[in-house]
Amino acid sequence: MSAEKILSVRDLRVSYGGPDVVSGVDFDIGAGEFVALVGESGSGKSTVTNAVTGLLPRQAKITGSIELDGHQLVGLHPRQFTKLRGTSVGLVPQDPALSLNPVLTIGRQVGEVFRLHHRGLGRHEIRRRSIELLDQVGIDRAAQRLRQYPHELSGGLKQRVLIAIAFGLDPRLLIADEPTSALDVTVQKQVLAVFDRLTAEHNTSVLFVTHDLALATDHATQVLVMRGGELLEQGPVAQVVRAPEHRYTGVLLDAAAVHFRDSHTRARDTGTEVLVRATNLVKRFGVRGGGSTSVAAVDDVSFQIRRGTTFSLVGESGSGKSTTARLVLGLVEATSGTVELDGVRQDQRNFRTRREYWRRIQYVYQNPQIALDPRFTVERVIAEPLVEFGIGDRAERRARVVELLEQVGLPVEFVRRRSRDLSGGQQQRVAIARALALGAEVIVLDEALSALDVVTQAQILALLQRLQRELGVTYLFISHDLAVVRQISDDIGVLRRGKLVETGSVADIFDRPRHEYTQELLASIPGRRYGPVLAARDRALVTVGAETAVSA
Structure with a gap:
């Protein structure tokens, strides 16, 4: 650790009138250190970073000590905090789509840093510094980007803009709260390289918040592991990876080790019957202002899914994964090509046929908080498809809901809860129950685990695999997370720029990739x-309680 301490936290405790949500946390960050704060959702990671940046709600009670570059932050007036943010500490938020103003240009938003803190700077000097910032974080054609709006940039470029804004006044500490969780692995690698470079070239300290310990081990010098508001373990990365002291750290390490063990083949007699067949799918979208010009989001894609198996589509953002899923679901009409379910061709124009098709194939969205109406009880959410299709009376629908709750591992008492009162993992279980309500044969899961931490992901994966064994359901699984894909898939298709560049079994793709x-x-x-250390871990030592932890 660096001899110079940039951040020193001692006996930090945070509560909201009840028990502590953060309890007795102690750690230091030295100059130029990259420290990873790791833990599952609800562990207290964001509460700690909000305490450091002065962004806790007013009702929060905070005790202990937080010293940032010599300034005591506990008890600091909000106006004084405002002066420190940007100059001493910069914050890179999680979701660039929510953090960037869609109606302001990139130049206006980057330049705001200088307008607020250097009021004497002229327009040309602000523009020069803004271009310099975008160059520093690796954004090409920086001058041109200043005139663009957020919707014209990719997710990776938008995240780099947020890093540039946070780094604008050269703060001693950058706090990054899950900044790559929505990015595919290639873009994630590029964005993290920016943090590595800032640390090396400017001696900037980084506190990187993540639920992915594998990500942390590649970049961090120190690791802090939190759960239930407590700091369970901390130390140099090599020490934590090779000799974790806490069982929960072992759980996280085992989740990180998936990629570095031999590919498994699930021992199941799945047969060869094709249930879903996509043939020469093409979907073109018109270009605004381009007359008859169009772009192929999906370009001549063909694949088949065997009954009772999981076929996964992987690829970076914009590769055509979600558009392909919507074509299979019949939510958008193909420009050309066909989709067949059990030998019956999907018919977009006949409503009665399409309605029957949707009874047999259902959709689980990426974010359950958006997919479930927060005003509805769990019973109403799950029973909604039954009501829409006129199946059963009220008592029969209640019995079906209870049956579905048991299938997805939730207590019967949840019928009276509202979806907004559930955790992310519980909400996704409810969404899966709703998808099963009509007895669907095929479920399309579009990034359905990306909003969950690795422990909750493992629990939902185990649930999906159990349901597949018991019900024989078939999955089309869309994901940019290769660790998840490796665990759940029988067959995989790799999409790039709308084209299917490679298909094969899990072993083919992971052990013998051709493209x-x-x-x-x-x-x-x-x-x-x-990787070798992770691969050598004994999986028998760490279990996540996949089918027993209802709290996920």
Whole structure:
């Protein structure tokens, strides 16, 4: 650790009138250190970073000591905190789509840093510094980007803009709160390289918040592991990886080790009957202001899914994964090509046929908080498809809801709860129950685990695999997370710029990739710095309680 302490936290406790949500946390960050704060959702990670940045709600009670570059932050007036933010500490938020103003240009938003803190700077000087900032974080054509709006940039570029804004006044400490959780592995690798470079070239300290310990091991010098508001373990990365002291750290390490063990083949007699067949799918979208010009989001894609198996589509953002899923679901009409379910061709124009098709194929969205109406009880959410299709009376629907709750591992008492009162994992279980309500044969899961931490992901994965064994349901699984794909898939298709560049079994794709793009995806998987150590871990020592932890 650096001799110079930038951040020193001692006996930090935070509560909201009840029990502490953060309890007795102690750690230091030295100059130029990259420290990873790791833990599952609800562990207290964001509460700690909000305490450091002065962004806790007013009702929060905070005790202990937080010293940032010599300034005591506990008890600091909000106006004084405002002066420190940007100059001493910069914050990189999680979701660039929510953090950037969609109606302001990139130049206006980057330049705001200088307008607020250097009121004497002229317009040309602000523009010069803004271009310099975008250059520093690796954004190409920086001058041109200043005139663009957020919707014109990719997710990776938007995240780099947020890093540039946070780094604008050269703060001693950058706090990054899950800044890559929504990015695919190739873009994630590029964005993290920016943090590495800032740390090396400017001696900037980084507190990087993540639920992915594999990601942390590749970049951090120190690791802090939190759960239930407590700091369970901390130390140099090599020490934590090789000899974790706490069982929960072992759980996180085991989740990180998936990529570095031999590919498994699930021992199931799945047969060869094709249930879903996509043939030569093309979907073109018109370009605004381009007359008859159009772009192929999906370009001549063909694949088949065997009954009772999981076929996964992987690829970076914009590769056409979600558009392909919507074509299979019949939510958008193909420009050309066909989709067949059990030999019956999908018919977009006949409403009665399409309605029956939707009874047999259902959708689980990426974010359950958006997919479930927060005003509805769990019973009403799950029973909604039954009501829409006129199936059963009220008592029969209640019995079906209870049956579905048991299938997805939730207590019967949840029928009276509202979806807004559930955790992310519980909400996704409810969404899966709703998808099963009509007895669907095929479920399309579009990034359905990306909003969950690794422990909750493991629990939902185990649930999906159990439901597949018991009900024979078939999955089309869309994901940019190769660790998840490796665990759940029977077969995989790799999409790039709308084209299916490679298909094969799990072993084919992960152990014998043929296409250079597939090889690039695999090379971007986090955890390679300690891959052999992770691969050697004894899985018998760590279990996540996948089917018993209802709290997920």
